[in-house]
Amino acid sequence: MTVVDAPVARPVPVTRGYRFELVKLLSQWRIRLLVIACWIAPALFVAAVSQQSSLPVDTLFGRWMNATGWAGPLVMLGFAGVYALPLLTSLVAGDVFAAEDRLGTWRHLLVAVRSYRHIFLAKTLASLTVILLLVAGMAISSAVGGLVAVGGQDLVGLDGHLLGSADAFARVLLAWVSVLAPTLALAAIGLLGSVALGRSPMGLLLPVVVALALDLAQMLPMPVAVRLALPSYAFIAWNGLFTSPAQLGPLLISIAVCLVWAVTATALAYMLFLRRDFTSASYEGTGRRAITAGALPLVGLIGAAVVIIAAATPALGSGIDQDKVQRSVATAFGHLYRLQAGQLNRPDVTEEQLAATAACTKGDGLIAAEGPGNDWRCVVSWHLPGVAATGSAIYQLDITSDGHYVADGDGPKEVNGYFQVRTPAGDQPNPLWQFDGNVELLSTTSKG
Structure with missing residues (x-):
């Protein structure tokens, strides 16, 4: 079988x-x-x-x-x-x-x-x-x-x-x-x-x-x-x-x-x-x-x-310090100033010509300028070609723990106050009035 x-x-x-x-x-x-x-x-x-x-x-x-x-x-x-x-x-x-x-x-x-x-x-x-x-x-x-x-x-x-x-x-x-x-x-x-x-x-x-x-x-x-x-x-x-x-x-x-x-x-x-x-x-x-x-x-x-x-990585602490905030705010302001100038039909300038800088403090300078918080204050300065006077504008910053911040214009009104700007896409708020920014927590850019 x-x-x-x-x-x-x-x-x-x-x-x-x-x-x-x-x-x-x-x-x-x-x-x-x-x-x-x-x-x-x-x-x-x-x-x-x-x-x-x-x-x-x-x-x-x-x-x-x-x-x-x-x-x-x-x-x-x-x-x-x-x-x-x-x-x-x-x-x-x-x-x-x-x-x-x-x-x-x-x-x-x-x-x-x-x-x-x-x-x-x-x-x-x-x-x-x-x-x-x-x-x-x-x-x-x-x-x-x-x-x-x-x-x-x-x-x-x-x-x-x-x-x-x-x-x-x-x-x-x-x-x-x-x-x-x-x-x-x-x-x-x-x-x-x-x-x-x-x-x-x-x-x-x-x-x-x-x-x-x-x-x-x-x-x-x-x-x-x-x-x-x-x-x-x-x-x-x-x-x-x-x-x-x-x-x-x-x-x-x-x-x-x-x-x-x-x-x-x-x-x-x-x-x-x-x-x-x-x-x-x-x-x-x-x-x-x-x-x-x-x-x-x-x-x-x-x-x-x-x-x-x-x-x-080289980062210590929160990764948010005074130098990083100042560089970020100055860079964003320079780009947005050019955007505003184009929208208002003003003469174009480069970021190098503006040479925008920012001086930022936290807690009215009474505490160390580092870490997140809504008590950051920045004074931005810049120069226009052919103009002797130095321009300046004030921003209040709210920086979150992940490095994102909102910069709120605090004068002068003709620079970073609220007003409408006519653009090809329709009327838009002044781009320098409020803007978002980002502080790189691991940035190794040399201090300026």
Whole structure:
């Protein structure tokens, strides 16, 4: 009697599992609503706000929304980094494994796929694909809304210089690409929570909770090395793309930190997934193991990153000091003075001819001129060719802990007071009245 060998059951290929998981995600009404919202709502929001007389001037680039369509996607990017992207990663990556626990379908899936590794890869890739689709929708939709409503005029950078339409497009694109790194880090935390906490709602909320805690930490005064070691800083560091030269140091460091977080959290999720018990229909997560195997390594990452960044960079303290503030304000004033002169049909002058300088103090000179605060005061001086007298203007500065500041003109009125200037895009406020700037926390520019 001949014995016939039983056929070997081979695992389903990752590509087939990926397609299956992607279809499962996109078939959920919640995910479909998110896709529709991300591809339509930003365009409507940006177009509507750009036509308003009252603009979100307290938001970075918000004051330029009715002057150029390139400001809209940057305003949306600032909103997305704080609110939208953490929520999206929670709803997609934070639920991709937990959904099987709620539905009790793990054993059916394991029988069908026959490989823990293939299941993990398929679910991870499918959730990543959906997240990228949502981020792309927000970026493209907000840019289209701004360009259709306002047009592709030049964009004023964070040091006052003008970015042409092509340059603005490239930098807006890079800004949105750069936030993919912290988004991936949050998505990996979502995967970790979904695996470790099972059907517990905390797994779904984990990326939002982590993002909120990190955002609150960024508001606190802390050393530069600690600030850059937190993955949330990458949601802010894109600001450096809109200066000349671009402030790439903090951006590249923060992206590297986020990618390390993404790889580490994903690896931890994979290890927990391989070790979990699929025989229990009432699985409630790994409990204490979720803390020891999940949270502690990520906390250790922060400590290691602080040590490495502190050793590799020259910045100490908050990274905000008197010389940096003075250089930043003087540079922005010089660029914006030329913009104002062109709008008022005055003779053009170069930044070298103006030779603008700034003298800044903090707390009326009673405290050290360093660190964030709303008590900075700068007196800007400049010279015009053929004019003996030296011009001067006063600004009150509110500098946040991440280096962003708003300079508010405090006289003389004919220089930096509030008045409307007629431009090809319509009447605009005097560009020297209020402007946004950025102090590079890791700047190594020589002191002037």
